[in-house]
Amino acid sequence: MLKVDVYVARGVCRVVLNGELDVETVAQLQEVVGKAGEHTLEVDLSGVSFVDSTGLKSLLDISNDWRQKGGRMLILRPQPDVAEVMRLVGLDRLLAQNTAPGGEER
């Protein structure tokens, strides 16, 4: 189960996820993101307890899409278990602290 909330302000689209991001729910995220047109996309994972490889791949695809369009995508506040999985498959580079040094986003 996944709850998806979207907040848009000053050229930033923040998607706040709650629940599990996996092969079953990944389409919900894709649908919301497909409608977003802002320069920066932030995906808040603080409420996500579980991400599987399908979810990870989807995050990677979204990030690539955004970069191609000249924008950028950041992943915020993953839980420790999720962060570990992201690091394992090399997706930790999408995390906010890595891609936005110096905290200029906040």
Add this chain to the structure above:
Amino acid sequence: MQRCLECAKKELDRPCVECRYFIQPSPLRRVPSPPVRVFLEDEHGRQYPAHILALNTTEFGLETEAPVPGRYVIRLLESLWIEVAGVPFKGKNNVHVFDILRVHRKQGTARRLSKEEYQLLAGSAGELIQEISRHLPEHLQDLVREKLLAEVEKSELINALKVGKVMKYEGGRFRYLSGQADLDLPMEEAEKLMRQVTRQAEHRREVIISADGQKVFDLHGVPFDHRSGGLLAFDITEVIEKERKMHRQEMQAYREAIAAVTGGRLYLVNGEEMEKVVSEGIELARGEVRRTHDIPEARRAMREALPVLDSRRRHAITLCLTEALANALKHAGGGCWQARQSGDTVRIIVQDRGPGIKNSELARATLMQHYSTKNSLGCGFTLMLYYADYLYLNTGPSGTALALDFGVVPADRLKQDQ
């Protein structure tokens, strides 16, 4: 030489082909049936139709109106023509022996027919070629003849290597053309194949096992027209045996390589070993997955069934279950899972009835990191390989089984240890 003259007077109707003085009976004497049609061309370019009634590698027995004695050329193909001279005292009426003077071919000239040319004519592949190409528009004839000859040459190769058998099929009957004569084919199956080939006018290939299960044949049927065709048969029993042996060796090499690369954690096991792996310990939970919605359900059931554990371990087990189930769903349309416990080990098992992972894909599918960017299977396996203590994989054309072991030192005991 008197004999033929006498025969012409006394026994006018006696066919020369049956006469042992015409073309001497020998292992190389052949009587093509029906006779092969050719043309004799004299030095002025005049053409006389002729039939080859009998032949060996140095003589033809021809039925023709061409004057004897006389020298002629028989053009069989663009690149194959034969100089012959009629022998007046061998034969009678319009049937005479013609000596082969020279055989001209691309590669040079010879005094006699090569084995291939001889068999082309004797085995009546030549007739076949003539017959088939005769009804075609002229500009296509040479092309078709060339193609057919290439086919025949291929079958000659088979003949030379003694590895196969070439037969002509016509109206329900087979005629041996060349190759391995003693090949004991399942004729009933061969006929069934040829019936389909001629009816549908298309090439077909079938691998057939003999009734006693001892031999494996590779059959190729090529249609000529609506009632005739060619059958090419190979005994591939030994090849299959060799393939099996190679497959076993390959598997062994894979097992060792994969075990080594994974530090002895991933085992490729055979069906028997897997039976044991999936039945050890006591069952905690089980379920089935047919669509993506079943996967979070399986995760929930798994969490409920697990003993008290630290959250990282719980997360790892449910993640690996998810990955294994997603693979089964993606590659096999679904599968079933179970969780078992023996002592301090929880084992999750996912089995499917999909087509299996090919040997050639196995290493890539299981070992390559970041295969993830292209394919979620590899990524999933990377995760399983990271989190599970031991992995057992059995895969084949009837399905794949994967078992993952996790050490589950209970959370309370872990605290005591610390």
